[in-house]
Amino acid sequence: EAAGVNIQLTVAEAAEQLNHADTGWAYLDQAITTPSLFALQDLRRLMIKRPSLATLEKLVMPVKAKKTHLQIGFVHKAYPPVLAYLAKQSGFDSALIVRGLEGGIVPTLRETSDNFLLIDGALKPCSLDPQAFGVDQQTRGVMPDLDQLTAAESAQRGIAALQGEKGVAYDLLVYGAAMALWHCGLVSDQNRAGDLVRKSLDSGNTFAAFEKGRTK
Incomplete structure (x- = not known):
């Protein structure tokens, strides 16, 4: 909302936006997709401890394609097999389970990270080096x-x-998007995946797609 994005899209509107090649993204708010889950916010704050819902809500799939892939973060070592099981049960075709910064979906930019890849139903270790994607931070x-x-x-x-402004935020975008291209099998070479993302950012194409998506 702070970025000027419409947070009131319905699932049908988001699906239509995703199908536009010149946009290709959409934001769905939990208040719209799963209002009963959203209504538990006050209760969850009172509980203080992170309930199981904090994990399960990440796997809600309001929009599904012929193939649907998951990129999800973890912090604690016990989580990857649990997340892999949940991803399979939820119907995701694959999952990149990332030891992300602050539990996010992008790992450290400074060194190799130990992640996991769920593909063809099997979970396997997946080390990722940011420099292999052309990221040097x-x-x-x-x-x-x-x-x-x-x-x-x-x-x-x-x-x-x-x-296209260079810096830490730029490199996080490059790494996260390039990982997605590689993980989904769209680009097999990691360095090329990074180059494609940088080219899109530097040319203004990425921002143009963002603008089209947030103003609809």
């Missing part, structure tokens, strides 16, 4: 002042990266 990728940023300021940094 001296930081892990966590911005030191992130906790002090407002939602609007954080959104502005992301938008600047989408417009």
Whole structure:
């Protein structure tokens, strides 16, 4: 919402937006897709401890394609086999289970990370080196002042990266998107996957697609 994105799309509207080649993305809010789950927010805050819903809600699949892939983050070592089982039961064709920064879907930008790949029903270790994707960063990728940023300021940094501004946010976009291209089998060479993402960002194509998606 801070980035100017319409957070009121219905599932049908999001599916239509995804089918437009010049857009190719959509945001669905939990309040729209699963209102009964969204209604538990106050209860979950009172519980303090992270309930199982914090994991299960990541696998909700309101829109499904002929093939649907999952890229999901974990922190604790016990999670990958659990996430793999849930991904299979949910109907995902594959899953890249990432030891992500702060539990996100992009690993450290500074060194090789130990992740897991669920493919053809089997879970296997998957080491990823950011330099193999052409990403050369001296930081892990966590911005030191992130906790002090407002939602609007954080959104502005992301938008600047989408417009091609170089820096940590840009490299996070490159790594995350290139990993997705590689994991889904669209590009077999990791360095080429990174180059394709950088080309899209630097040419303005990525931001143009973002603009079309957020203004519909």
